[in-house]
Amino acid sequence: MIIEIDDQSGFCFGVVKAIQKAESELQEGHPLYCLGDIVHNTSEVRRLEEKGMYTIDYTALHSLNKAKVLFRAHGEPPSTYQLAQQQGLTIVDATCPVVLQLQKSIRNTYKKHRGEARQIVIFGKKGHAEVNGLVGQTEGKAIVIETLEEADLLNYNLPIEVFSQTTKPLADFQRLVAKIKSRMASGVEFLFHDTICRQVALRLPHIAEFARKHDYIFFIAGKKSSNGKALFAECQKANPRSLFISNSSELTLEMLPKISYDKLSIGICGATSTPRYQMEAVKDRILTLVHQKK
Numbered sequence: 001m002i003i004e005i006d007d008q009s010g011f012c013f014g015v016v017k018a019i020q021k022a023e024s025e026l027q028e029g030h031p032l033y034c035l036g037d038i039v040h041n042t043s044e045v046r047r048l049e050e051k052g053m054y055t056i057d058y059t060a061l062h063s064l065n066k067a068k069v070l071f072r073a074h075g076e077p078p079s080t081y082q083l084a085q086q087q088g089l090t091i092v093d094a095t096c097p098v099v100l101q102l103q104k105s106i107r108n109t110y111k112k113h114r115g116e117a118r119q120i121v122i123f124g125k126k127g128h129a130e131v132n133g134l135v136g137q138t139e140g141k142a143i144v145i146e147t148l149e150e151a152d153l154l155n156y157n158l159p160i161e162v163f164s165q166t167t168k169p170l171a172d173f174q175r176l177v178a179k180i181k182s183r184m185a186s187g188v189e190f191l192f193h194d195t196i197c198r199q200v201a202l203r204l205p206h207i208a209e210f211a212r213k214h215d216y217i218f219f220i221a222g223k224k225s226s227n228g229k230a231l232f233a234e235c236q237k238a239n240p241r242s243l244f245i246s247n248s249s250e251l252t253l254e255m256l257p258k259i260s261y262d263k264l265s266i267g268i269c270g271a272t273s274t275p276r277y278q279m280e281a282v283k284d285r286i287l288t289l290v291h292q293k294k
């Protein structure tokens with residue numbers, strides 16, 4: 001039996017940096033508050049909480065005073081920085097550099113065209129932390145579009161400038177751009193910026209290839225991870241014998257295929273929020289179950 005762990009699955013550099021920042025703060029022995037889950041992975045959040053990190057929500061942030069608060073890789077809108085300052089909090093800013101750059105571009109565009117009838121459009125998930133951070137750069141004026149259909153709500157007689165949430169699929173962004181282009185009134189400006197992070201975009205074609213290479217796929221991710229959902233959908237498309245699990249303890253003997261193990265090739269992969277040790281734990285669990293069955 002062959003079991004391969006995908007070497008391109010696992011934390012992206014933005015998440016690695018955020019976790020490193022949290023760990024180095026925790027080493028100093030002071031409590032650290034993280035605004036929202038540092039990564040959409042329960043085990044990793046729990047591991048850091050055991051080291052002294054507290055995960056808080058926005059309501060709890062309002063009652064926090066003179067403490068250290070970490071802003072995760074997704075980034076925050078300016079209003080969160082203001083609130084933290086008002087409450088005397090020390091900010092540990094772990095916003096991913098890619099997201100910071102995108103926030104800056106949107107902020108500059110907004111400032112440059114303030115007062116003009118320009119529609120700044122963000123292609124992303126409404127209410128997602130990163131998108132909230134991006135909309136915040138425009139004092140809440142940006143229009144968030146989640147699907148291709150929602151582009152029907154734009155005014156094609158006025159200039160449009162589109163940005164994308166970093167984790168949107170590239171093909172969907174290209175379809176959106178093509179649709180807007182085909183509808184724009186003649187002579188009206190349309191600008192678009194492909195701001196999709198390649199750490200994620202390049203994983204889609206790669207994971208499809210990886211899934212095709214194996215008989216069975218075990219895909220590991222937290223249930224809340226949108227990146228996990230997108231990557232798993234790609235796995236299933238390429239190989240219908242793909243199973244989604246959150247951690248090794250969910251893996252049972254019944255989930256293992258019933259053909260001779262000697263001929264099997266199993267692939268293990270995951271999302272950008274899946275730690276490597278979880279994929280290794282799944283491999284160990286498969287080997288233990290197979291051994292028990294024999």
Ligand code: SF4
Binds near residue numbers: 013073097167272
């Ligand atoms: S997916 Fe890209 S933009 Fe998002 S945190 Fe990771 S490296 Fe940064």
